Amino acid sequence: MTAVNLGLPLRSGAAGAAGVAGPDSPYGPPDTAGRPETAELVDRFGRVARDLRVSVTEKCSLRCTYCMPAEGLPAIPRENLLSAAEIARLVGIGARDLGVREVRFTGGEPLMRADLAEIIGRSADAAPGVDLSITTNGIGLDHRIGELVQAGLTRVNVSLDTIDREHFAALTRRDRLPAVLAGIRAAHEAGLSPLKINAVLMRDTLAGAADLLGWAIDNDCRLRFIEQMPLDADHAWARDNMVPAAELLSVLGTRFELTDPGRDDPSAPAEEWLVNGGPATVGIIASVTRSFCSACDRTRITAEGTVRSCLFGDDETDLRHLLRTGADDAEIARWWRAAMWGKQAGHGIDAAGFVPPVRSMGAIGG
Ligand SMILES: Nc1nc2c(ncn2[C@@H]2O[C@H](COP(=O)(O)OP(=O)(O)OP(=O)(O)O)[C@@H](O)[C@H]2O)c(=O)[nH]1
């Protein structure tokens, strides 16, 4: 798709989207030739997106080396960020008109939005009965958990790569491990369950992986390791250097007995293993070596209000313009469906000539 600017900065902007299609584009809407007449978010490969991930900010309290540049992402101008009311309107359209069944708020760091409780509360009103969760680094969660749960938050995933304080500070460029642990404790005390922990698997974290799993089991957390993807802002990822799931399994196998209970949901990114016969588990999100793209059920909205059909797909479709120029819900739903019809088959990391997307993980929303 040719890059089309609708008031969003292209390539040079806050988060650097590559190509943005939208309603006043001279190129018109995304191509929908062959799309069946269905309300749902279907694509050319027969997949249906029902899991919505909404990025609410590019800001973050950490600078994880596998995600952000040391200086953070360029700030998105305030007027380009979706408001709480705009986010809730899209969540409502997704749930009511497009078949969305669960919504996850992410970022950047969602807790950096002072109005996160308002975002969740308005979304709960707009989409009653839909699961509303966050993926967070946990910093400050202890101070916010009450208002978030009251607003309608149903679940929390916290990212934590190591329980060694010095190692944490090196990986995240911030000495904030105690704050993350306080956030995890607060989520437990608030009764949010299951509490999942995401750890990015790297050469650097492999040695501490078994310790992290032992800690997670002792602290009633469901740990999942994520294969590192080429979505770091510094472009340091290298296929030859990444740790594949199989290597992790053999390392964990020296301390724990792992059994594979079989994958029950093919579109869930994590494959679960029973630890020492269960009930404890460890999950592995093998995005690179055992990709789940063929069963992908995700649709994404960026903090600036564009639909991003795939983590690795730079073509985006601008809904913010529609939201701000009086479009009705049916028109917004039509554009969203069109955007998803064009979703690519998969990440393509193993294809010859693979080029990472322009936006990094923190700018897309994990
Ligand atoms: N390749 C790929 N990876 C994804 C996708 N969604 C999530 N991931 C990876 O999985 C990690 C964990 O995602 P979470 O935000 O915890 O979401 P989840 O695993 O769907 O969460 P649960 O529903 O709680 O299991 C992300 O940080 C990504 O690294 C996706 O659509 N594609």
Ligand SMILES: C[S@@+](CC[C@H](N)C(=O)[O-])C[C@H]1O[C@@H](n2cnc3c(N)ncnc32)[C@H](O)[C@@H]1O
């Ligand atoms: C981008 S963060 C946003 C939410 C929040 N700041 C957090 O860290 O949970 C979402 C998830 O993406 C993961 N992530 C970031 N960069 C990644 C990469 N290059 N490969 C795999 N996962 C990555 C993080 O570990 C985190 O679990």
Ligand code: SF4
């Ligand atoms: S992974 Fe999350 S916490 Fe770490 S830099 Fe990226 S957005 Fe921030």
Ligand code: SF4
């Ligand atoms: S890389 Fe794209 S197609 Fe594959 S699972 Fe992620 S979002 Fe879905």
